[in-house]
Amino acid sequence: MNGLSRLGxxxxxxxxxxxxxxxxxxxxxxxxxxxxxxxxxxxxxxVSFEAQCxxxxxxxxxxxxxxxxxxxxxxxxxxxxxxxxxxxxxxSGRVMTRDEFLALPKDAxxxxxxxxEILTASRFWSLRGEVVAHSVYARGG
Numbered sequence: 001m002n003g004l005s006r007l008g009x010x011x012x013x014x015x016x017x018x019x020x021x022x023x024x025x026x027x028x029x030x031x032x033x034x035x036x037x038x039x040x041x042x043x044x045x046x047v048s049f050e051a052q053c054x055x056x057x058x059x060x061x062x063x064x065x066x067x068x069x070x071x072x073x074x075x076x077x078x079x080x081x082x083x084x085x086x087x088x089x090x091x092s093g094r095v096m097t098r099d100e101f102l103a104l105p106k107d108a109x110x111x112x113x114x115x116x117e118i119l120t121a122s123r124f125w126s127l128r129g130e131v132v133a134h135s136v137y138a139r140g141g
Contacts, residue, residue: 065113071106081113
């Protein structure tokens with residue numbers, strides 16, 4: 001938040017259960033919508049892997065993923081990285097065994113990729129061309 005202050009941008013931390021009379025925009029769980037915040041939060045439900053792959057191509061970490069329904073997939077490896085194609089969070093993307101994969105709903109549209117070692121995943125937010133905030137999203141795995 002120091003970056004926002006340095007740029008003269010006002011900010012505040014709020015309890016997610018609070019109600020507000022002023023407009024509120026947040027980045028967080030889609031569950032925050034239930035509080036009636038307006039204009040609300042970022043809705044990523046329309047941001048599919050396929051749309052991202054079309055834009056970023058080989059620059060996307062798992063650009064070589066196979067996109068298929070669970071019931072149509074051939075899970076040939078001992079383990080594979082599996083995640084929903086859309087950003088629905090219907091399950092968390094992770095490395096799965098064949099048995100874990102086959103326990104998913106047969107009609108779920110997923111991407112399958114070879115597992116990769118990722119030391120750290122970080123998120124950066126920029127405003128007016130300057131990084132104003134960052135956080136480590138995940139470590140190891």
